[in-house]
Amino acid sequence: MLPDDLLKRCRAIRKAYRELEIKHHEKEWSIEEDLLALTNDIGNMNRLIMTKQGRYYDETPYQLEQKLAENIWWLIELADRLDIDIQKEMETFLAQKEELLGIKK
Template sequence: MMTKQGRYYDETPYTLEQKLSENIWWLLELSQRLDIDILTEMENFLSDKEKQLNVRTRK
């Protein structure tokens, strides 16, 4: 997207889906290397956001 808008130069023709998947892969890889429980951290993050935004979840 940024390449199409001329804000980012990249010779490799990525699709958005591939780039998003690569970013997720790197986040998972880094969390493993740093011994971070990414699932727990994501649950905590989402719970905090729900409270900040006053979102009610179904249980």
């Protein structure tokens, strides 16, 4: 699924952000604050997608591709914080859908 080195890089980036949170706010963000950041980024991505479809005007300083990747990063981060093996869960999810839809591997 996701290469181990990619997951390690995601974790290293989150660790660096945690250090900044502690430095500036004396404690790391809670899971709820991480989720709030993700939902904010999903809103930004939504506007970027609407802009790409000609249904909104571009007011964000972000690129759609980068924002999509950032949202995936947040999901990986949340899975880690909730002790969810995202690799295993993705495999289970995909296998179930493939079976349900009659998709042969």
